[in-house]
Amino acid sequence: MSDILQKILATKVEEMAAAKAAKPLAAVRAEAEAQAPARDFVGALRSKIAAGKAAVIAEIKKASPSKGVLREEFRPAEIAASYERGGAACLSVLTDRDYFQGSPDYLRAARRACTLPVLRKDFLIEPYQVYEARAMGADCILLIVSALSIEQMQEMEAIAARLGMAVLVESHDGDEVDLALQLKTPLIGINNRNLRTFAVSLDITLDQLDRIPGERIVVTESGILAAADVARMRSHNVNAFLVGEAFMRAADPGAELKRLFS
Numbered sequence: 001m002s003d004i005l006q007k008i009l010a011t012k013v014e015e016m017a018a019a020k021a022a023k024p025l026a027a028v029r030a031e032a033e034a035q036a037p038a039r040d041f042v043g044a045l046r047s048k049i050a051a052g053k054a055a056v057i058a059e060i061k062k063a064s065p066s067k068g069v070l071r072e073e074f075r076p077a078e079i080a081a082s083y084e085r086g087g088a089a090c091l092s093v094l095t096d097r098d099y100f101q102g103s104p105d106y107l108r109a110a111r112r113a114c115t116l117p118v119l120r121k122d123f124l125i126e127p128y129q130v131y132e133a134r135a136m137g138a139d140c141i142l143l144i145v146s147a148l149s150i151e152q153m154q155e156m157e158a159i160a161a162r163l164g165m166a167v168l169v170e171s172h173d174g175d176e177v178d179l180a181l182q183l184k185t186p187l188i189g190i191n192n193r194n195l196r197t198f199a200v201s202l203d204i205t206l207d208q209l210d211r212i213p214g215e216r217i218v219v220t221e222s223g224i225l226a227a228a229d230v231a232r233m234r235s236h237n238v239n240a241f242l243v244g245e246a247f248m249r250a251a252d253p254g255a256e257l258k259r260l261f262s
Contacts, residue, residue: 035163055241059243060092118137141168150182202232
């Protein structure tokens, strides 16, 4: 596990203790179960791919530990509407405060502003956060293999399924992909960023493709910055993309999405 990831997870342990003191699990669970049905995250990706298009999970992210602030004028609702106009399949919204300057309020605002399914992008370490995700309106959660045991992931996946949410499981190397494939979710994310060095290589995704059965959907994450990157991935039948930085630095994120994936 990388130093930055260890640091983030240590912060999450403190965050969870404070959250549970403020609102017990039973209350968050009741809020989650009272939500309207989740939007179909997997279906949104599949329908783009079936139409021969790239399925883009467009990210709403103010800052990152490696790049600092990406977007000074940060209006999540406007960005969400722009992404929908630009042809995104789904959204990803950062809710981590300490390292990404995110907020659950950003997720709520983004989801209200569009009809797209929304991923809660955060560092989940326990079931409380799965209920929390649905309570704030998320349609999908992220499980990071390097942060969790297989038993933890299976437990959280089962809770997500009961709540009608999808799961994107994120891996980085062959051993992690093999663990990810033990889950039921069709969404296998591969992060092209090395969390230890922050170096990015698209080969990280391409090197794992032989391990992944055809019925799963490979979601390539990080490092998609140019049309050539998209073309390279699609030539290897990778058709789902999670992209944030390239869009966040653009004046009009939705227009940049359209340009990059046209």
